[in-house]
Amino acid sequence: MPTETFEFQVEARQLLQLMIHSVYSNKDVFLRELVSNASDALDKLRLEKLRDDTLDVDVSDLHIELEIDKDARTLTVRDNGIGMSYDEVGQLIGTIANSGTATFLQELKEAQDAAGADQLIGQFGVGFYSAFMVADEVTLLTRRAGESQGTRWSSRGEGTYTLETVDDAPQGTAVTLHLKPADPENQLHDYTVTWKIKEIVKRYSDFITWPIRLVPQKAGDGDETPEPETLNSQKALWARSREEVTDDEYHELYKHISHDWRDPLETIRLQAEGTFEYQALLFVPSHAPHDLFTQGYQRGLQLYVKRVFIMDDCEELLPPYLRFVKGVVDAADLSLNVSREILQQDRHIRMMRSRLTKKVLSTVKDMKAKDTDRYATFWREFGAVLKEGLVTDAENRDAILAVASFASTHADDEPTTLKGYVERMKDGQEDIYYLTGDSRQSIENSPHMEAFRAKGIEVLLLTDPVDEVWVDAVGEFEGKRLRSVAKGEIDLGAEGEEKKDGEREKQAEEYGGLLGWMKERLEEDVKEVRLSARLTTSPACLVSDAHDLTPALENMYRAMGQEVPRTKRILELNPDHLLVKTLNQAYKEREDKAELAETAELLHALAVLAEGGQPKEPARFVKLVADRLERTL
Structure with a gap:
């Protein structure tokens, strides 16, 4: 197939320009993102082989390679993982299927300074595209496991990319960065220097369970080429003692799992021993992702069995209202061939889900008691989603209420x-x-x-x-x-x-005729008209019966596609308001009630507006108000 040229999706093109002209101060993270992608590809291949033993691939030496060419000023990140097909490359690299992208880009445009842009880039996480922070051109060579042909992708980040099929591509993916010219005054960002690459891997990717090997530069004629050097320890952080792991290492694991560039708000460790053993390392993010409330939001924890990666988004380990929690669970006694269907029925998974849920809620409770600033951040970002548990999780309802907080008229802040x-x-x-x-x-x-x-x-x-x-x-x-x-x-x-009982009875008798007449005039919209004990300055308001759905709840159900009958409301009048008093007096004195009917209609419409609604016929409402104003001038 000949080389074809394609245009990036609009959002992808904007994001590329953002990376090319990036003001983000820590450009080193591009390597973390590429290594993270390579690690994911190795996980997926091993999982694919577990589930399909007919797949003709060698998984005996899965690894990541880093190769520097100083003369050509290139850095290559290579893995022998699952790889990508021709179509997958176009879909995954040419477009951005993230519903928060447009919001992110709009917010970035509104950022007034470099610090604001830094923060927003950190919120989003840009994976593969971060390579354009340090490279003028990026080439990707890949072949999907089990397929015979490979694909080459290339772009200078200028709005287009090329795709072509190749016959001699090795299995996996190799990303080659044609690095920007060296800055003699800033050696810290020269990614052709061996010590710099080692430092980045040690800082960001030491915990990666696959070996990350630095391929030595080619030796001269007759020289013996040294062996590749493994740069990472490959030790699972959740399997190490607390004393052995620093906060920075925990934070880098979180960033690897979540593709978030910010540190987490809270780190939670849990080790269960006994009849069913497992270890968990969970993270509460410091901010809510843009797509937290969208239907396609990817939730769930990474599931391992005896250090073997099984699943990236195991939804069964936490309830939906804790979907913002990221992390790893490593179980000792599950099958390596466990499927989602089996997980839904497994009693051990249900035990883990219950324990992990309680641990997260107790951690938030401790945060609330000991660190009000961090709790305030948590509740601002995740309070709305946590309250879903009050509806769906009766077992933990008391624990959720214990950590919930609400605005009230008691205090402004x-x-x-x-x-x-x-x-x-x-x-x-x-x-x-x-x-x-x-x-x-x-x-x-x-x-x-x-x-x-x-x-x-x-x-x-x-x-x-x-x-x-x-x-x-x-x-x-x-x-x-x-x-x-x-x-x-x-x-x-x-x-x-x-109010004295006698005064109430007197008012009920005084307004009885008006209330009955208004109910008859407004019967299409209200089920009752009565005097109010809740109004002091407004002439009228609309209320729902004690067991009726509120208008907002009706609208919520309709937005979810559920048909609910329209509920009539109750119109309450303030008997102490001059407008209501005057209307009552006019009702008693006039035989022709046509004009009064318009007043009753206006009073009802004002009550609708007061609660943020819209009159049934806005044009008619405007005309009635205009006519009244004209007559009063």
Whole structure:
């Protein structure tokens, strides 16, 4: 097949330009990324051979080679792993199938300085593309195990790449970097110097379980060529004692596993002995990935059996709400041929899942107690996903609630626990009050909050989509019911000054006619019109019945493709508001109620707007308001 030229996908082209003109200060990490890719390819080949013994490949000496050519100024990273087919090269190298790429690039454009760009590059991780930080041209030669033909890929990072088939490619992948010209004033970034390559491998890749060999440069005529030198110790960090491993080594393993360029927030070690032995080394990232809430997010831990790599994303080892946790689990008693189907039924896997889950949650609890800054980072990045466990994991619900914190009206900046809320409850208060919404500002400005604000009653301010669900799943805390201030009837008499019964009865009689008439006029939109005990300054608000779905929850179900019937709301009127008083007086005095009907419609639309919704007919609403304004001038 002749050489073909292709254009990079738009996002890939942008990322290439970013790497070519990179301001990232630590360019050494390109070698870590390429070695990591080579290690993954070796893992995949051994796994493929385990599952298919008819595969005609030699796995007796799987390794990674690094070869320097000073004269040509090239550095080659070579492995004899799984390799890639022609189509795979085009798919994996020519495009970026990461849903967070566009967001990353947009944020990078908005970064105002080099430090900001450094941070964003660290958030994303760019793997193969990082080679263009140090190379003017990159050539890749690969042949997939079991295939006869290989593929050569080449690019200068200028928007295009070439692909061609070759007949003499060895199995595996070789990436050759045609390095940028040497900088005489900066020898630290000369990647044709042997000591520099050794230093990088020792710092970033010492734990890689495959040998990383430095191929000596060719000797002169008649000279004996020395043997390749193995640069890494190949010791699995989780198998070494805590005293033998530094934090930096743990951090490099995390970066290798996660392809994240930042250090983790927390490192968790676990060793189980007895009837079923395993070791685990887990990491809590310091930031949430862009695609954490997308359907295709790759979750799960790396699974090893007696140091043999089995699976890259074993989802069965942790529940979905801990999908951000990265790490390695090495079991002593599982079969090397274990499949995903077997894992789902294996009781040992279920035991490990339970123990690992509890260990992660207890670690977060310790973090919360001992290091408030690190806990604040954790909750900001992962609180929304952790709260999913309140719905899906009843067994660990109490442990999740113990580490959960929520914004509230008690303090602007300091979140509260449910336990802290209960300790501050007013005498006679029976319920834990909360309100959900899109933002703290919209919740605090909601008319539903008026009476609570006036009486100084604390309300939890819940702004994550999952909050609509978990409050119903949990129901109560320490015997106190979780109650929305926007659902059901609210009577704060026990928590503040109570209106006299006679006054309430008088108001009910005074407004009875108006309430019945408005219910009839608005019957397509509301199930009831009643007087409100929760409003102090607004004329009206909409509330849901105690057991009805909220509008936000209805929308959430519809977005997931579930059909739910539209629920009518309850319109509450503030009997102390001048508008409502005037409307009631006009209702009693006028026989022609046509204009009053428009006022009732406007009052309902204002209540919809106040909670962040949109009137059923926006154009009609605008016309009614314009007509009213015209008549008042």
